[in-house]
Amino acid sequence: MAAYEPWNEQRAGEIIAAELGREGAALPILHALQAAFGHVPRDAVPMVATALNLTRAEVHGIVSFYHEFREHAPGRHLLHVCRAEACQSLGADAMHTKLRQKLGVDWHGTTADGAVTVEPVFCLGLCAVGPAALLDGRPLGRLDDERLQAELEAAS
Amino acid sequence: MSRVFVPRDAAALALGADAVAAALASHAGVVRTGSRGLFWLEPMIEVETPQGRIAYGPVAAADIPGLLDAGLVQGGPHRLRLGKPEDLPFLIGQTRFTFARCGVVDPLSLDDYRAHGGLKGLARAIEAGPAAIIDAVAKSGLRGRGGAGFPTGIKWKTTADATGARKYIVCNADEGDSGTYADRMLMEGDPFALIEGMAIAGVAVGAAKGYVYTRSEYPHAIAAFDAALAIARREGLLGSNVLGSDHSFDIEQRVGAGAYICGEETSLLESLEGRRGQVRAKPPLPAHKGLFGMPTVVNNLVTLASVPFILSEGPEAYQAVGYGRSRGTMPIQLAGNVKYAGLFEAGFGLTLGEIVNDIGGGTRSGRPVRAVQVGGPLGAYFPPALFDTPFDYEAFAARDGLVGHGGVVVFDDTVDLAKQARFAMEFCAAESCGKCTPCRIGSVRGMEVVDRIMAGQKVDANIALLTDLCHTMKFGSLCALGGFIPYPVMSALTHFPEDFRVPQKVAAE
Numbered sequence: 001m002a003a004y005e006p007w008n009e010q011r012a013g014e015i016i017a018a019e020l021g022r023e024g025a026a027l028p029i030l031h032a033l034q035a036a037f038g039h040v041p042r043d044a045v046p047m048v049a050t051a052l053n054l055t056r057a058e059v060h061g062i063v064s065f066y067h068e069f070r071e072h073a074p075g076r077h078l079l080h081v082c083r084a085e086a087c088q089s090l091g092a093d094a095m096h097t098k099l100r101q102k103l104g105v106d107w108h109g110t111t112a113d114g115a116v117t118v119e120p121v122f123c124l125g126l127c128a129v130g131p132a133a134l135l136d137g138r139p140l141g142r143l144d145d146e147r148l149q150a151e152l153e154a155a156s
Numbered sequence: 157m158s159r160v161f162v163p164r165d166a167a168a169l170a171l172g173a174d175a176v177a178a179a180l181a182s183h184a185g186v187v188r189t190g191s192r193g194l195f196w197l198e199p200m201i202e203v204e205t206p207q208g209r210i211a212y213g214p215v216a217a218a219d220i221p222g223l224l225d226a227g228l229v230q231g232g233p234h235r236l237r238l239g240k241p242e243d244l245p246f247l248i249g250q251t252r253f254t255f256a257r258c259g260v261v262d263p264l265s266l267d268d269y270r271a272h273g274g275l276k277g278l279a280r281a282i283e284a285g286p287a288a289i290i291d292a293v294a295k296s297g298l299r300g301r302g303g304a305g306f307p308t309g310i311k312w313k314t315t316a317d318a319t320g321a322r323k324y325i326v327c328n329a330d331e332g333d334s335g336t337y338a339d340r341m342l343m344e345g346d347p348f349a350l351i352e353g354m355a356i357a358g359v360a361v362g363a364a365k366g367y368v369y370t371r372s373e374y375p376h377a378i379a380a381f382d383a384a385l386a387i388a389r390r391e392g393l394l395g396s397n398v399l400g401s402d403h404s405f406d407i408e409q410r411v412g413a414g415a416y417i418c419g420e421e422t423s424l425l426e427s428l429e430g431r432r433g434q435v436r437a438k439p440p441l442p443a444h445k446g447l448f449g450m451p452t453v454v455n456n457l458v459t460l461a462s463v464p465f466i467l468s469e470g471p472e473a474y475q476a477v478g479y480g481r482s483r484g485t486m487p488i489q490l491a492g493n494v495k496y497a498g499l500f501e502a503g504f505g506l507t508l509g510e511i512v513n514d515i516g517g518g519t520r521s522g523r524p525v526r527a528v529q530v531g532g533p534l535g536a537y538f539p540p541a542l543f544d545t546p547f548d549y550e551a552f553a554a555r556d557g558l559v560g561h562g563g564v565v566v567f568d569d570t571v572d573l574a575k576q577a578r579f580a581m582e583f584c585a586a587e588s589c590g591k592c593t594p595c596r597i598g599s600v601r602g603m604e605v606v607d608r609i610m611a612g613q614k615v616d617a618n619i620a621l622l623t624d625l626c627h628t629m630k631f632g633s634l635c636a637l638g639g640f641i642p643y644p645v646m647s648a649l650t651h652f653p654e655d656f657r658v659p660q661k662v663a664a665e
Contacts, residue, residue: 022408023428023448025430027411027412027413027427027428028410028411030413031372031413052430062430065415065433065589066415066433067415068372068412068413068414069413080373084334084533085334085335085492085533085565085579086334086335086491086492086563088576088579089566089567089568089571090492090493090521121414122332122583122586122587123331123333123336123373124374125336125337125340125373125377126167127335127336127492127563128337128490128491128497128498129167129170129171129497130491130492134373134375137375139166139167139170139376140170141167141170142170142171
């Protein structure tokens, strides 16, 4: 489980400055901001734009293009479940439907108590041990309803 | 203290390898390795004995006390004892050129890498010079392992001949195809092979900087490769004097952000330059105007990692295996509902049936195999009737399929191919970069049409419409996403028509 920093303009400025020397720095900057704050805060967008000599619209365009960048902080735990074909062949779809019903969330949603955010991904490269997921970055394989539930309970 | 090798491959971690390593820590010298790629046996641990390594698996942390009592560190008998790993049938049948060290060496030990034949290719390349390197790569017959199968030697020659203020080597490690994990395994299990391959490419075309674009879904590969880069710089494999020569070469890893389209080479370049990953029209080719407008080699990770072998063992050794115009080996990745899921590196030419039934052992569920998707989400679904198709770029293309990056996803008889066709369109809609209309709009319309077919509405008319739409997408899209998504859709429709004509309980409309 990741602890994110509260929004801090000065800190955001430092993060941006640290990555600015790289060629094509937009993605490294956005990744660094998300690692610190858990998402790419709206207030950071004009700062990134100024630093990269882009318009705010262009930076928003980059943030919104990539599925990985979030505009809101996730719950205390982040669950990435694989929706791709190899996991489908092992019954992942039905497992995901049950999971989302049980948690009361849709894709990208966070449970009402703020415990878990469920993100769909298309492939984790764990296709030989599916159905697969990443829970707070920890790989999980050969999941079924019970095992996934147990992992979530153990984490919280 | 005896050494015990425990994989740190992400798939082994997903099955509890960390807990196994922790349970062993106070009893043996634990060395973390990559995976040999026999995932039904993971976590598979190996103990070093005077007779060689002895493997045990699949091992759970709870098995460790019993294993230790049975004399694990001496290779003692136990129900989980597998014997010498290299004698396992799954490994005997392979031709491991590119993945020879994966699962064997400590991925972060350059000494280990050297001891297992590493850096010989780069040393020979530096000695031979650019023209001879390109000649060797061309002679080997190596073709792009990302799926397009373009001759690597020609790509390198084009970049070498192009003029630019600077040149780049870009490694495409945005391995987004479902059913593929070869790039991930190599980055976690033998990262120096990629570094060596990229350095050889740098010498060949005159590039001093390389980028590896790794997908963000691979946190363990990212960490392993960054650690390897730091070691490579410290040990003089990268830097201003590569292996003591006058060549300067460094590599930087960049992390994607969950966009499948960034596996398309021009979209990847846009992303590296800091923009939305939208596809560029070609020409100009990246070899002429690639990253930041400079001549750039963009190669798949497996392509680059195959090069050290070609230089060290000679192009003839590589060229000698294969089938037709597909020379050398391909890491076939068995995935999904398959009994023996794993990485099987072999020369091209095995039939799909041999791969799925003989090597893969059929389904994990024990039910009959009904469909196999080869080549990721843009690959065709093949029925067992096409199992005589040899694994070869041309043979798959001739049957309206593709080899892609070598992923083979097996489905049993519970699969609904209409649902899979719908998913293909849904995936394309979610991942389209939006630049061209056939892909952006066609995928959404395609999803709607499949929905209507599945609901039993005007089935004949809608199948005709779907066929027409697929034709438009195939020939009108800018890149392979919109251009190839007709493969899974049309193969489902052609080979499994019964799934699209389910009798409706209630007449629709």
